[in-house]
Amino acid sequence: MLGFATTLNSANLACYSCTSSAIQLCNSQKYNFYLSSQTPSFLFCISTVCRGNASLVKAMAQVESTTKSSSSRTGEKQALISLSDKRDLALLGNGLQGLGFTLVSTGGTASALEAAGVSVTKVEQLTGFPEMLDGRVKTLHPKIHGGILARRDLKHHVDALNEHEIGTFDVVVVNLYPFYDKVSSTSGISFEDGVENIDIGGPAMIRAAAKNHKDVLIVVDPEDYSALLEYLKGDQNDDMFRRKLAWKAFEHVASYDSAVSEWLWKQTGRDEFPPSFTVPLSLKSSLRYGENPHQKAAFYVDKSLSEVQAGGIATAIQHHGKEMSYNNYLDADAAWNCVSEFENPTCVIVKHTNPCGVASRQNILEAYRLAVKADPVSAFGGIVAFNVEVDEDLAKDIREFRSPVDGETRMFYEIVVAPKYSQRGLEILRGKSKTLRILEASKNKKGKVSLRQVGGGWLVQDSDDLTPQDIQFKVVNEITPQENELRDAEFAWLCVKHVKSNAIVIAKDNCMLGMGSGQPNRVESLRIAMRKAGDEVKGAALASDAFFPFAWNDAVEEACKSGVGVIAEPGGSIRDNDAIDCCNKYGVSLLFTNVRHFRH
Numbered sequence: 001m002l003g004f005a006t007t008l009n010s011a012n013l014a015c016y017s018c019t020s021s022a023i024q025l026c027n028s029q030k031y032n033f034y035l036s037s038q039t040p041s042f043l044f045c046i047s048t049v050c051r052g053n054a055s056l057v058k059a060m061a062q063v064e065s066t067t068k069s070s071s072s073r074t075g076e077k078q079a080l081i082s083l084s085d086k087r088d089l090a091l092l093g094n095g096l097q098g099l100g101f102t103l104v105s106t107g108g109t110a111s112a113l114e115a116a117g118v119s120v121t122k123v124e125q126l127t128g129f130p131e132m133l134d135g136r137v138k139t140l141h142p143k144i145h146g147g148i149l150a151r152r153d154l155k156h157h158v159d160a161l162n163e164h165e166i167g168t169f170d171v172v173v174v175n176l177y178p179f180y181d182k183v184s185s186t187s188g189i190s191f192e193d194g195v196e197n198i199d200i201g202g203p204a205m206i207r208a209a210a211k212n213h214k215d216v217l218i219v220v221d222p223e224d225y226s227a228l229l230e231y232l233k234g235d236q237n238d239d240m241f242r243r244k245l246a247w248k249a250f251e252h253v254a255s256y257d258s259a260v261s262e263w264l265w266k267q268t269g270r271d272e273f274p275p276s277f278t279v280p281l282s283l284k285s286s287l288r289y290g291e292n293p294h295q296k297a298a299f300y301v302d303k304s305l306s307e308v309q310a311g312g313i314a315t316a317i318q319h320h321g322k323e324m325s326y327n328n329y330l331d332a333d334a335a336w337n338c339v340s341e342f343e344n345p346t347c348v349i350v351k352h353t354n355p356c357g358v359a360s361r362q363n364i365l366e367a368y369r370l371a372v373k374a375d376p377v378s379a380f381g382g383i384v385a386f387n388v389e390v391d392e393d394l395a396k397d398i399r400e401f402r403s404p405v406d407g408e409t410r411m412f413y414e415i416v417v418a419p420k421y422s423q424r425g426l427e428i429l430r431g432k433s434k435t436l437r438i439l440e441a442s443k444n445k446k447g448k449v450s451l452r453q454v455g456g457g458w459l460v461q462d463s464d465d466l467t468p469q470d471i472q473f474k475v476v477n478e479i480t481p482q483e484n485e486l487r488d489a490e491f492a493w494l495c496v497k498h499v500k501s502n503a504i505v506i507a508k509d510n511c512m513l514g515m516g517s518g519q520p521n522r523v524e525s526l527r528i529a530m531r532k533a534g535d536e537v538k539g540a541a542l543a544s545d546a547f548f549p550f551a552w553n554d555a556v557e558e559a560c561k562s563g564v565g566v567i568a569e570p571g572g573s574i575r576d577n578d579a580i581d582c583c584n585k586y587g588v589s590l591l592f593t594n595v596r597h598f599r600h
């Protein structure tokens, strides 16, 4: 058995027992005995006086205990660093070392620090235990967690540290195994690999340090390294800085855990919503105000695993224009959701979340003009969405096109959203106005979950992904529709899905002619739609988001009298036969889809 030597000053080491200065580094784990964080090497006395004297080890433990408690009291500074994301590690390591910190690290982090020329003590040297179980146990040790969790203002905490020869940590820098990236990678991951990527020791250290943030600074984000170093250079009296780091640390762990639990629920193979779940949200931007100027507001991006590469407005790139407002986000979302559904080149114009103009044409310029024409009054100040690139010609048209209302006023829009812009197209649109928001969005993923808040709770449902291709348009009366009428009905059906209930859309030749939305009764929506369609209603298709409760002297008869050629509705009313008889009488085809598209 070997005896150990210690003093506080590493330059002046001597054996406690024999006072010999014949001190050597000990390479054998078995005999390692940590002395103090200022002398983090493993030392032993090779004097013949000590050699083989078992009692010396005990004696030395007492000496070291004294040494350690005095080191803590004399403000010896230790930082614990364990990072998967090793970005800016050299900046951190050099910065802390320059400020007089002793660095303690897990294996990979220690190697990276050493490679960056920073001296470091390995956690296993401190704990006297090797990292084991394939890294499942590295830092889960009282010498680590005691040093993080002990309150410096409680004597019995400090005494306990001294008794067990534990040094304190003033700074803990940890980030976690990249579970999120691994399980969401497109190449996929096995269940076993997923499990191995669940970090255990990291969250334990983060939580411990965040709990004891009064004494320990906890950093989980490389973006905070500079602020940490600045803080350490100052008087360190800003408690709010510590609290903010602690908040961020718990948030980091909470998001991480929500990803793990979301993934595990999927691994159970159950096709139902989980009994409870957490949605991780990340602030994208503070908004000037909410729906109205007296309401505070912000926009958050959903970080759920199911939202990875889900496309949509939240991840759209803004190329130009005034900052997006709360209502802009809602409207842009509605426009983008609607236009993304069409296969052919299409333009959708939205006002207050309702499409007021929709047209599909091989020539997108034509589609754009038709979409404006559907309701030029509403289109003014609206959101224009395209499902194809905005090139130079289209951009010029968006810039120059004059309102069909007076033939003079140039059309004005809040937002243009498209999947792509040519360089020239973008330049031209930028020139239209300083404020015009230009968004580049990627297509929405199908099969998502939709959440909506009500007082005290959230409603959760699958997104409404059905398209006309998934639906059978069944002729239920004696009038067989023409091929073009069927296509018009499908087009109107796709439009009506995006209109607020009660929703009626009249369309012909891949162009919306009129729509009625949000009325508390269907007849009123129908009348609004017919008024907008005007004479063009003749031979057009009409789609209703839900069945008609009454036919005679009601919406169905009014539609038939107006001259529509075909009506598409879900069916399912107890008075379906009235609708069938009514359509027979007026020579209008009636199609039942058996699918409802309420939008509340």
Ligand SMILES: NC(=O)c1ncn([C@@H]2O[C@H](COP(=O)(O)O)[C@@H](O)[C@H]2O)c1NC=O
Pocket: 082, 083, 084, 085, 105, 106, 107, 108, 109, 110, 135, 136, 137, 138, 139, 140, 174, 175, 176, 177, 198, 199, 200, 201, 202, 203
């Ligand atoms: N098990 C443990 O005791 C443990 N302690 C730290 N870690 C993690 O290990 C990672 C760093 O490892 P390395 O320094 O070996 O590259 C960090 O992301 C940290 O969160 C652990 N790993 C997983 O649980």
